[in-house]
Amino acid sequence: SHARRRPIPDRRDAGVVTGQGSLLGRNLRSVWRFELPRRCILAGTxxxxxxxxxxxxxxxxxxxxxxxxxxxxxxxxxxxxxxxxxxxxxxxxxxxxxxxxxxxxxxxxxxxxxxxxxxxxxxxxxxxxxxxxxxxxxRPAVVLDPFAGSGTTLMVAEELGRWWIGIELAEEYVPLMRERTGQASLARALDPCRGG
Structure with missing residues (x-):
């Protein structure tokens, strides 16, 4: 039998966003804690x-x-x-x-x-x-997140004074990225397959 999924509490200070998620981070809308991208950005840029x-x-x-x-x-x-x-x-x-x-x-x-x-x-x-x-x-170094999702890495990069580029194919994440990064608008990549 499968374990029952429980919502993760909303704790901005701990870097967790409300949603359904497992401890292994395999579920849709699982969000990284702030500490993981912070360490990677400081070590890599x-x-x-x-x-x-x-x-x-x-x-x-x-x-x-x-x-x-x-x-x-x-x-x-x-x-x-x-x-x-x-x-x-x-x-x-x-x-x-x-x-x-x-x-x-x-x-x-x-x-x-x-x-x-x-x-x-x-x-x-x-x-x-x-x-x-x-x-x-x-100028600031650039952080590239090719799977931007909810924008946690982008938000941490902004807080650390880095420029950032986020790529995400799922449009439903864009409003959450805008809110979390404080950007009024985010550039949208055009999809040549959809004629966009």
Missing amino acids: PEKACATCGAPWERLTEREVDNTGYPKGPGGNAATVGWRPTCECHGKAETAITECADCGGSGGDGDDPCPACGGAGTRTTRVWPAGVLDEWPT
Whole structure:
């Protein structure tokens, strides 16, 4: 016998919309919680992109190290300290090779390579001329949701300051998307098969 379906309560703060749904999310009108698209958007899109070519800016991080000089925890608990472009539309970075401050250029002690430079004794960095990054024209990154449904991913992208493109074939979702994203009108794709 099949389990009886129960309505999911309407809790906007928890990211759930009223409807019939199973815990597995297999039913029509099941809606993602806000946390899932938020994590995906933050992990998969930068805060900004080049306004000319759309190339993403890369995150600059610093890692916490423990008392042995190796990164703490999984991934080293990297903290974002800035952003830099991955293209050369409005300037070009110069390569700077400097002595590693952690090991004084020695590359490490005996058999243990320096964790900061990997045993090379030097660090290679990209240095941008003064003022170039401040004047670089940027725009928000774009989030594409090819199965937009009720617009949860689009709404989260908007809240995170990203531009978004949502594609949905079912017209009954459009009013819900408008309401949830705060858009007065949404572009409608034309279907050449229906002559629309």
